Amino acid sequence: MKAVAKEKYILTDTKNLDIKKTFECGQCFRWDADNSGIYTGVASGRSMNIWVEKSNVVCDANKVDIPFWKTYLDLDADYASSTSFIKNSDEYLKLCASYGNGIRILRQDPWEALCSFIISQCNNIPRIKKIVKTLCENFGNNICDDLYSFPDSHKIASLSEKDLSPLRCGYRTEYILDAARRIDECILDFDELQKLSDKEAFNKIKEIKGVGDKVANCFMLYGLHRMDRFPIDTWMKKALKAHFPKDFDPTVLGSNAGLAQQYIFYYARSNEK
């Protein structure tokens, strides 16, 4: 049972926004729907319910937070032209892009994205969500009802492996702590990363213990909104092997690579079990 909105706001510029696909395509781990399709989520210490009503996307966020959520949902970006570019580049991509139309690459909090994708390695999505939820409930701040913020890096950096044992996230624990410590000690700084070239940023990020190519790319795409990144996981490997030439180079997709990757991942996971 969710506390339903006292006040609701109709979001504008949502022509290419499908909230179900956006929240369930695998890019984020903190949005859940109730049985009527109302999604509840938390980002950067704020929460809202969001749903579809008469072809409008409606939410009950605090009024002052509406600009934040519009940015979070990436509503200012032109997805029509990106999607059209992707569809025109390859037959299989056309299929994936049609299927995934409405997905937006969220502008997530960098630390949350980094930490979440460290947890994601060699793990399944239901368990990733469970671990992230436990992390927030144990170490985040209560926002309202049973909703908690994602604990900041300073908070995590103050903890020990033993403190994190309730997460049951195994060998990933020390990776989370190393990432938190690097942020907290300013060895790694998100603003500085954004000033670096792709290659420089990529290598800097991989200095974190337990962060390899895949997690680094996920963090760059979902946490830093570097839209040309193209993370390759087990699903992407299968899809690439089955539908692309061996020497396929995602850089031909330019700044559309990240979105294309998300379309492929979502299609493959939904249809190519």
Place this chain on the structure above:
DNA sequence: AGCCAGGACAAGT
């Protein structure tokens, strides 16, 4: 029950 999950890493070819 057993395989596998949005991997990383060291060690061995």
Place this chain on the structure above:
DNA sequence: ACTTGTCATGGC
């Protein structure tokens, strides 16, 4: 430069 074993845990 590729292949393999190992890591911790639980979803299906």
